[in-house]
Amino acid sequence: xxxxxxxxxxxxxxxxxxxxxxxxxxxxxxxxxxxxxxxxxxxxxxxxxxxxxxxxxxxxxxxxxxxxxxxxxxxxxxxxxxxxxxxxxxxxxxxxxxxxxxxxxxxxxxxxxxxxxxxxxxxxxxxxxxxxxxxxxxxxxxxxxxxxxxxxxxxxxxxxx
Numbered sequence: 657x658x659x660x661x662x663x664x665x666x667x668x669x670x671x672x673x674x675x676x677x678x679x680x681x682x683x684x685x686x687x688x689x690x691x692x693x694x695x696x697x698x699x700x701x702x703x704x705x706x707x708x709x710x711x712x713x714x715x716x717x718x719x720x721x722x723x724x725x726x727x728x729x730x731x732x733x734x735x736x737x738x739x740x741x742x743x744x745x746x747x748x749x750x751x752x753x754x755x756x757x758x759x760x761x762x763x764x765x766x767x768x769x770x771x772x773x774x775x776x777x778x779x780x781x782x783x784x785x786x787x788x789x790x791x792x793x794x795x796x797x798x799x800x801x802x803x804x805x806x807x808x809x810x811x812x813x814x815x816x817x
Contacts, residue, residue: 669722669758670701676765677704682790687797699745700753706800714804716752718767722760733781734759734766740778746770751807752800757782767796 670692677688689705702718721736736757746753747770757766766782786792 665722665724665760666720668760670720672722672758672760672763673702673718673720673756673765675763676788677793679790679793683794687793699742699749702756706797709801712804712809714800716754716800717746717749718754718756719746720756720758722758724760727759727762727784731784733783735781736779738779740776743770743774743776743779747772747774747776752803754796755779755782756788767792 674690674692677690678686680686686707689707691703691705693701693703699719700717701720704716704718706714719738719742721738723734723736725735727734734757736755738755742755746755753770755768755770757768758764759766765788766784766786767788768779768782768786770779788796
């Protein structure tokens, strides 16, 4: 029964991430277009494109970690279980990468970046201050947009030209 409940929690968590990223109540249009990659991908669950960026289609990768663990008034972080191997794999991907922690009972999503300088060890928590509220959705959009503005996203040449 526990394995089945974990599967349901994970499935619901993935759906909650999609709803969160496409929430546009405080924006003229959605900021993101998430693509769920399915359970076959070992490192990432979502490829997410940014919407409303003139001249390019910036993107990031994300792994989703859902939990049903209790959040109390004294909680400062959401407890998750991202293994060292998860962090190593995310660090090898080009471009911005994130872990989304989903508190399934409250349908809240929290985000933590995995970037150069992130310790290569298991990640067990995401600060509650990193909740994907409307304000933080805009911050995430801007962070990824700025990253791709300062990095080449196409090779200069190809053997197959």
